[in-house]
Amino acid sequence: MSEKTEKGAMQVDVQLVRDLAALLDDTNLTEIEVEDGDRKIRVARKAGGAAPLFAAPAMAPLPAPVAAPAATAADAPADAGLPSGTVVKSPIVGTAYLAAEPGAAPFARVGSQVKAGETILIVEAMKVMNAIPAPASGTVKAVLVDNGQPVEYDQPLIVIE
Template sequence: MEEIKEIADIFSKLDVTELEYENGGVRIYLSKQQPAHTYNISGMAPHGLMQQPVTTVTAPALTESVPSKSANFNDHPGCVKSPMVGTAYVASAPGAAPFVKVGDTVAAGQTILIVEAMKVMNQIKAPKAGVVSHFLVADAMPVEYAQPLIVIE
């Protein structure tokens, strides 16, 4: 038991979010909740707004709209996939209204979300007009290359 306390104490001091330890058939998994992300979208706001103080607000997660991982939309003709590895954001700033929600009508070329990669905010645009039928990611969710993000019918 003392060894577990030592591991937990060391973990709390490390700059890591997860730790898995196994020794003699005993396996321990520790995880920390990460702080909310802040956005810096310098190319998207008028110059005067960028000089105002920044307030950090946690954006609401869209977990109720995220289907289970068993749902497969890879081959769906309206599936919009991530063009890069990064972090998906559903709004232009923390606490702001999402770009789109399930049921919204979108126009071709309309921004539907942002994927941040290497501190650069990349707007993901709708490839076609239609209605958002499925939102496959939550706010601040890590995404992989070619991972389905949204389905547009």
């Protein structure tokens, strides 16, 4: 991580910073922080043109976890039960939220029109709200998760046609 030298200057583990930056890209997170005793390093990136982050909704009782399908995008039989169209999958493990806050209208409902890049739901992971954008414009054919439901990596969330 980082260490203080005898003169008080900090030496940075450049490879660790690069690894953390790559992890940000791989997981679509906006920041990550690691700590080891009195040593701490935080890597963050600007959201740029991405959708804004939202405050965490008030905690509600969580439903029982639902087993995530173990299929990949190339595994057609597991996705055979899904409506045809673009399947939006979770980029991370977390909790799915269909609206910006409790009581607010959902970002996307079955039958609603969405535009490419528009936020269609949020996946919260480690207190960070990650806006999930629509990969393409179209009509929402199915919402496959409930508000506040835990989700797994690569789990189908929404189908857009």
